[in-house]
Amino acid sequence: MSRFWSQVVRDLTPYVPGEQPKIAHLIKLNTNEHPSPPSPKVLEAIRAELGEDGARLRLYPDPNADLLKTAIAKRYAVAAQQVFVGNGSDEVLAHIFMALLKHPQPILFPDITYSFYPVYCGLYGVAHRTVALADDFSIDPEDYCQTPNGGIIITNPNAPTGRLLPLAAIDRIAGANPDSVVVIDEAYIDFGGESAIPLTARHDNLLVVHTLSKSRSLAGLRVGYAIGHPDLIEALERVKNSFNSYPLDRLAIAGAAAAIEDDEYFARACRQVIATRDQLVARLTGLGFDVLPSAANFVFARHPQRDAGELARALRARNIIVRHFKLPRIEQFLRISIGSELDCLALGNALHDILGT
Template sequence: MSKFWSPLAAKLVPYVPGEQPKDKKYIKLNTNENPYPPSPKVLEAIQAAVNEDLRLYPDPTCQQLIDTLADYHKLSSKEVFVGNGSDEVLAFAFAAFFDPAKPVLFADITYSFYKVYAEFYGLQADLVPLDEQFRIPLDEFMNRENGGIVIPNPNAPTAMLIPVDDLRPVLAHNQNQVVIIDEAYIDFGGESAAALVREYPNLLVVQTLSKSRSLAGLRVGWALGSEELIDGLNRVKNSFNSYTIDRLALAGAIAAMEDESYFLETAAKVSATREATSAALRELGFIVTDSKANFLFVSHPNVEAETLFLKLREQGVLVRYFKQLRIDRFLRVSIGTDDEMDAFLHAVKAIVQP
């Protein structure tokens, strides 16, 4: 610990992303990236944006991208906010909407960045335990005092989806608090809550280009909500950094949203591979949760998860292992191409059925 650190920096426990080793070539199934490249139209748009205008600041309002997203979601531009990845959008939302005097509610087993944001902003975190089937118990979000709620749908790392109509009681019961629905993985089999934005002024839906549109390297995310909520996000953003998205990212993001046919095609391929891999793992004796994301959450009754993780790594296959109470017998496995998943299954079979 450095003597130069502030008290805040000293107490933080930062988020730890999936490893990105460089020692050799791996089949990379540990960070939930899309195995398919982005739309060719995205690459064309970025290449076209590489010109002398890079000497100029990008549009701080990101208006063209906001208009594109508004058209896509059938909302007004005043109901859309964009940021440098959905992580940044979530960070701004924690700052804009949650009161340190009241606890923010989210699941005990979920995206670990939520805890980091809560600590960073000096918020109380009230963790809601998942049930024995790893489902988020929505009734708990209606029975606990809170200053805000975060529900990922589907949840990570469990991959389980909540039907959008099941979210309505939570939104109705918490009309004086902001309810964030984090939809990073919604495009792989779920229905978005975006259609509820005008019905519930306390709803903020957060999405990203990183997963279903193959643009984790571009860093663009957005939020959908009432004009009042979007104004709050803009107040925070413009007190931090007015130019959060660069010219190349803006061009690529617009092209990605406009090429819907490519997005639907690749998302469907990932979902089909997920279902085939899930079935094959069950045949090998694995417990597999019902995934509607681009990853699987799996456990084998006879082989420890950490052992599987290490042996797979030795064979050049990276998956994610969380050494955390209640889920330390599970692995999170991102969905790759059919060939990558075949190689993963071949490696797994050699471990569980030597």
């Protein structure tokens, strides 16, 4: 700890991202990356934007990313003024915490959820209160309809559990909190859920956040967006333009717009992940694991007779890495990303060997 650190830095407990080890022949099932490459149209768009000599890179990108906002607006049948874009959904979420969730009353989110939320609260001085998930790790919408609050943020499907909250529940929460912003973080919605974006037409307090890192296979490009009432979007734009007026580079804008427009490739890639997930769940269940219902591109599983940490270490010794959260209530679970069919086959075979079944 340096004497030059501000008190904010001294008090922070930073978010720890999923490990990105440099191990040869690694089967990487720990960060929920898509097993397929992005749409070929993404590469075409990036090459076109780059040009033969790359001269366009000497020019700043469009600070409003109008090309991308227009593509997103068309895809979801909303106005461009209802779309905000940023450098990954993490940046979008960071601006949301500052612009819309910093109020005297505490915001609410589940006790088991995306672990960046309490970090944002610490960074921006946002008061918060966690709401315990049910024993089956589901979210009870009534828990978010009874208490005055400074805002609500829910990941749906939830992370790391993968459990899905129905649209009717989100509608209920948004309607019960007309004076609070309700944020639905839909990083994994495309793998088995229905987006809450249409609900923004009747709830001016509802903001829905998406990322291109998961279902669009663009984790390396860093693009996220939010859709909601223009007043909410204006708040985010004010914060963005007070922080970094050029969050997306020229190649990211072009590539992301192409990904959004290629619905056929997107749908096919999502179907493949869902099919592989179903196969993996069947294999894990056959090996004695308890697997939570998942609408995401990962599963959350525990073995009643084996320690999760020991299983994770045994898999790592076989060059397979999964995510183990050493946190209360979930310390005996492993979060396993849905890789390729071959990746998941190798995982199942390794667990069969480890368990001696």
